[in-house]
Amino acid sequence: MPVEWLKGGLKLQGSALWFDARRQSEVSFVSHAHTDHIARHARAIGTKETLTLMQHRVGEVAEAVALAYGERFSFEALSLELFPAGHVLGAAQVRVTRPDGHRVVYTGDFSPGEFLTARRAEVPACDTLVVESTFGHPKYRFPPRAQVYDEVADWCRRQLERGVRPLLLAYSLGKSQESIQQLVARGLRVTAHDSIHAISSLYSALGVPIDARRFDGAFREGEVGLFPPFARHRPRVEGPVATAVLTGWALEPWGAGRAGADLAFPVSDHADYPSLLEFARATGAREVITLFGFAEELAAGLRKEGLFARAVSERLQLDLFDARVTPTPRARRR
Numbered sequence: 001m002p003v004e005w006l007k008g009g010l011k012l013q014g015s016a017l018w019f020d021a022r023r024q025s026e027v028s029f030v031s032h033a034h035t036d037h038i039a040r041h042a043r044a045i046g047t048k049e050t051l052t053l054m055q056h057r058v059g060e061v062a063e064a065v066a067l068a069y070g071e072r073f074s075f076e077a078l079s080l081e082l083f084p085a086g087h088v089l090g091a092a093q094v095r096v097t098r099p100d101g102h103r104v105v106y107t108g109d110f111s112p113g114e115f116l117t118a119r120r121a122e123v124p125a126c127d128t129l130v131v132e133s134t135f136g137h138p139k140y141r142f143p144p145r146a147q148v149y150d151e152v153a154d155w156c157r158r159q160l161e162r163g164v165r166p167l168l169l170a171y172s173l174g175k176s177q178e179s180i181q182q183l184v185a186r187g188l189r190v191t192a193h194d195s196i197h198a199i200s201s202l203y204s205a206l207g208v209p210i211d212a213r214r215f216d217g218a219f220r221e222g223e224v225g226l227f228p229p230f231a232r233h234r235p236r237v238e239g240p241v242a243t244a245v246l247t248g249w250a251l252e253p254w255g256a257g258r259a260g261a262d263l264a265f266p267v268s269d270h271a272d273y274p275s276l277l278e279f280a281r282a283t284g285a286r287e288v289i290t291l292f293g294f295a296e297e298l299a300a301g302l303r304k305e306g307l308f309a310r311a312v313s314e315r316l317q318l319d320l321f322d323a324r325v326t327p328t329p330r331a332r333r334r
């Protein structure tokens, strides 16, 4: 296997390069700035947007190597190239070409389709694909993003019309900024929690303007509230309120309840099961390694399609060759 799974995360075999190392490392590619993909590395390689958002969260790193999509970068005897991944602003997949010509792509989190606030994901051709499998189970099929946002906007409008304050709950980096712009495009006005507003200001500084007012403790006429999905961030609202969480886990019966919301909309910034299969096929990879979430289920689905696929995870590392080992899906918030 060209990659190995270690305590600190995923590492390229025979190289100092980590992929989204979870602990401080000498050198790591950082696919995007969600907290489970970042650490304060000595040397971090990513897009300018990711490195900016990451340093907002973990502090300055000693050396930030900012690459544009499509720009080549030499590291050791390897050639690195970044491709857009959808997902959130700055999200990138990396393709590492070894001296023998073997190409390894690590996707990080990715999502196909159009975004207003992130570059549309591309499909990098490769020999080995390391792909995230957060929603890698056949039960996860997301409706088109635009259709879900139409439904969210209609729901907000209905609440406002009957004098109820609509509160949306979404993860503060990425989901929130995309949701703001999608709702603004549908004629709504949004006020957002401090943490969301701070990240939105960074988006704006990076050339992707986000049009929401910082929540100052009071709502204005006709405003939709947008808050992180944690109870401690919930605002005090005078009068009736209705809450909806925006998450891919909306497809689960517990999707709304886990966030303490009245209902859930399946707004996801991850690929669903059919798109994961399609993506893996389209890369032309001869070997697929799945990781995170439903890694085992996705690998099984890919094998049914005739691809050579296997899961990598903490538990598999303990007993890599025991086919009976099934990793526990690691439920993730986004």
Ligand SMILES: [Zn+2]
Pocket: 032, 034, 087, 109, 334
């Ligand atoms: Zn992510």
